[in-house]
Amino acid sequence: MLVPERMKRMSIAILKQDMEPVLEEIAKAGVLHLTRIEEIDEWAADLESVGVGKLSTEYVKRQRRLRDLLEQVAPRAIAATGEDGGGGGDVGIVEISEIDRETAAIEKDLEPILEARRELTEKLASLKHFRVQVETIAPSGLPLTGLERSTLLASAVGAVDEKALPALSEKLSDIPSAVLPFNRSDASVDVVVIVLKRNRDIMNRALRDVGFKAIEVPDSLKHVSTDMVNKVNRDIERVEEELEEVGLNLDASSEEAVPRLLALLKKVEAAVLLTRIKHYCKLTEKTAVFSGWVPGDGSDALAARIRERTGGKVVIEIADAESIRKVREGRVDVPVLLKNPSLLKPFQLLVSGYGMPSYNTVDPTLFVAITFLTMFGMMFGDVGHGLVLLVAGIAASLRSARFRDVGRLVAACGGSSIVFGFLYGSFFGLESLIPTIWVKPLEGITDLFKFSIGFGVVVVSLGIVLNIVNSLKAHSFVEDFFDKSGPLVGIIYWSGIGITVTFLMSSGGFPHPVVLFGLFVLPICLFFLKGPILKALGKRKAAFPEGPGTYVMEGVIEVLEILMGYLANTVSFIRVAAFGLAHAGLFVAVFSLAELVAEKPGGLVVSYIVLILGNILIILLEGLVVTIQAMRLEYYEFFSKFFRPAKAEYKPVFMGKFVGTDNVKGGG
Numbered sequence: 001m002l003v004p005e006r007m008k009r010m011s012i013a014i015l016k017q018d019m020e021p022v023l024e025e026i027a028k029a030g031v032l033h034l035t036r037i038e039e040i041d042e043w044a045a046d047l048e049s050v051g052v053g054k055l056s057t058e059y060v061k062r063q064r065r066l067r068d069l070l071e072q073v074a075p076r077a078i079a080a081t082g083e084d085g086g087g088g089g090d091v092g093i094v095e096i097s098e099i100d101r102e103t104a105a106i107e108k109d110l111e112p113i114l115e116a117r118r119e120l121t122e123k124l125a126s127l128k129h130f131r132v133q134v135e136t137i138a139p140s141g142l143p144l145t146g147l148e149r150s151t152l153l154a155s156a157v158g159a160v161d162e163k164a165l166p167a168l169s170e171k172l173s174d175i176p177s178a179v180l181p182f183n184r185s186d187a188s189v190d191v192v193v194i195v196l197k198r199n200r201d202i203m204n205r206a207l208r209d210v211g212f213k214a215i216e217v218p219d220s221l222k223h224v225s226t227d228m229v230n231k232v233n234r235d236i237e238r239v240e241e242e243l244e245e246v247g248l249n250l251d252a253s254s255e256e257a258v259p260r261l262l263a264l265l266k267k268v269e270a271a272v273l274l275t276r277i278k279h280y281c282k283l284t285e286k287t288a289v290f291s292g293w294v295p296g297d298g299s300d301a302l303a304a305r306i307r308e309r310t311g312g313k314v315v316i317e318i319a320d321a322e323s324i325r326k327v328r329e330g331r332v333d334v335p336v337l338l339k340n341p342s343l344l345k346p347f348q349l350l351v352s353g354y355g356m357p358s359y360n361t362v363d364p365t366l367f368v369a370i371t372f373l374t375m376f377g378m379m380f381g382d383v384g385h386g387l388v389l390l391v392a393g394i395a396a397s398l399r400s401a402r403f404r405d406v407g408r409l410v411a412a413c414g415g416s417s418i419v420f421g422f423l424y425g426s427f428f429g430l431e432s433l434i435p436t437i438w439v440k441p442l443e444g445i446t447d448l449f450k451f452s453i454g455f456g457v458v459v460v461s462l463g464i465v466l467n468i469v470n471s472l473k474a475h476s477f478v479e480d481f482f483d484k485s486g487p488l489v490g491i492i493y494w495s496g497i498g499i500t501v502t503f504l505m506s507s508g509g510f511p512h513p514v515v516l517f518g519l520f521v522l523p524i525c526l527f528f529l530k531g532p533i534l535k536a537l538g539k540r541k542a543a544f545p546e547g548p549g550t551y552v553m554e555g556v557i558e559v560l561e562i563l564m565g566y567l568a569n570t571v572s573f574i575r576v577a578a579f580g581l582a583h584a585g586l587f588v589a590v591f592s593l594a595e596l597v598a599e600k601p602g603g604l605v606v607s608y609i610v611l612i613l614g615n616i617l618i619i620l621l622e623g624l625v626v627t628i629q630a631m632r633l634e635y636y637e638f639f640s641k642f643f644r645p646a647k648a649e650y651k652p653v654f655m656g657k658f659v660g661t662d663n664v665k666g667g668g
Helices: 016-029 042-046 053-073 075-081 096-137 144-149 162-171 197-209 226-278 296-310 345-354 365-379 383-399 404-424 445-473 487-505 513-528 530-536 548-571 574-598 603-642
Strands: 007-015 033-035 153-161 177-185 188-196 287-295 314-320
Touching: 007 016, 007 296, 016 226, 016 287, 016 296, 053 075, 053 096, 053 226, 075 226, 096 226, 153 162, 153 197, 162 177, 162 188, 162 197, 188 197, 287 296, 296 314, 345 365, 345 404, 345 603, 365 404, 365 445, 365 574, 365 603, 383 404, 383 603, 445 487, 445 548, 445 574, 445 603, 487 513, 487 548, 513 530, 513 548, 574 603
Parallel strands: none
Antiparallel strands: 007 287, 007 314, 033 287, 153 188, 177 188
8 A cells, every 4th residue: 555566576597398387387376477578688688589479370260269159159158258267277288270170079069050040040130121111111001013003093102201291282182192101200201192194293293392202112012911911920930939949959059069168268268378478488598588577475476386387497586676777767667556455446446547656656546535535525415315325336346246346436435425414414405304513515605615725735735745755766856856746846835825824814914025035936936947956966968958048938937837737726626615515506406396396286296206306316417527526636636746657557467267368468
């Protein structure tokens, strides 16, 4: 907690003959984050690489083939493979020929059933499509073929805008005609228009005037009858019965085939992983060497497993990340693993949503938990609404391991809402059921705004402090002294806050001029002169890289930007109070609407419905908005002051029960 997990680098040299069993052991251990050994040990750059690219491609092809077959036979089995993270049994390289032979044997048993299902599925889709045409395009019972062949009548089948239908009938009212609508969709109507053949020109002009669009009716639909519709329905029922029978046969065959497919897929995915791991190995005449990062508490156990697997014929070097020169110089990025208590795990989601903090910096998870919950609770303070979130969060965390952390985060937000609900004295918007401990939002607006601004000062100040700590940890305090979130700017910010508070509390009086100059004006002047100062300290090649004139203009703009930026950062926290007031205001609106409808006949029931729906709307809509606003303040006003993103996240190679195709990711 407070810092990422300490990492150790393991460099391993083994005999070539032991390479595969050792890599299998590493894959099963699941703690080594592989990297290119030459990124630190430059002598390894000239060593030979293991050429397994083509072999890896062939394994991936077999993997996709097996997954496609499983998707057809038992899609749920594929979904279940992603949820099992347990350790695998024996893993190793399986021969391509063996994979093909076993896959072909399984396909031979399943293919007739799958082919029959494909044919029946296509036939069923075709029949249903034909039925839709029969029921919607062709007007049931109309002898279209007879109309086409008639020597007395002319006809047209097509679509017209529903609003133009009366106009069409009006235009044809002076001649013998029939306009027969038979299907409506959206704003158009499908119609059949029939007139005497001698009036065909009049019909065509009328159709053009109303924007008539002709429909091409297939020959198969020109003799639609009730018998045809019934026959199509009977055919559909028959095909559905055949499909159901094929499905039962497939289920019976799958009982034997699916376990075989899953076992084979496991072997193939293990081979995919192991061939990809080999990309990280370098070869000498008799040995293979590779390296990676391991959390501090896992290196000794992994080393013991490797020594046991090789019979002690191995050379292992373990070094703390901080002891490696290239790491200290910032030329190599150490993969980051955040390790927090289970209570703080949900808040790692908020941190990782912005990025992983760099290895040698502060892990802000604890501070995020405190500040985020404070802001959320203040903006969404209500005991009733908090209970809803608390119960929903607990239910989500218990129902699915995938959403456990999200559920716990929602539950924590609910708990914060309950706390502030008691402070506000609000239970589902009712302020007379429980006593108010602090203030009622709509009656204590000034108190809310004061608290929000004060809270903003604390959060911004914390960001500056964390940036200073990160500078000390990175041994860059001098370089970062003039940073926009560095110690000097921190002095300017805190002095400005002090001057403002003094001015407000003393009714317009300013601090003593010496204090004003020493704590505010002098730091600004020092910041303005950072170029010459850094040049004198040997941290910059030139005091005025682009000339004195440009330096002065950029310096003035930068100082103004800092002053205005920090003012905006602090004032931005007013939105915490504003949304707290909005939450209370929405309750007032819902209660007012409920009282209004209660006066109508049957209004009592309607008013309760309004109250229930209003509370649901507030929870869903404002809950989302409040979450977004709290995250915005975290990311833009807090993280922007100190956060240094990592370039590599700790992702060890791991052979679970099933593995994907991207389990090997190197750092750096």
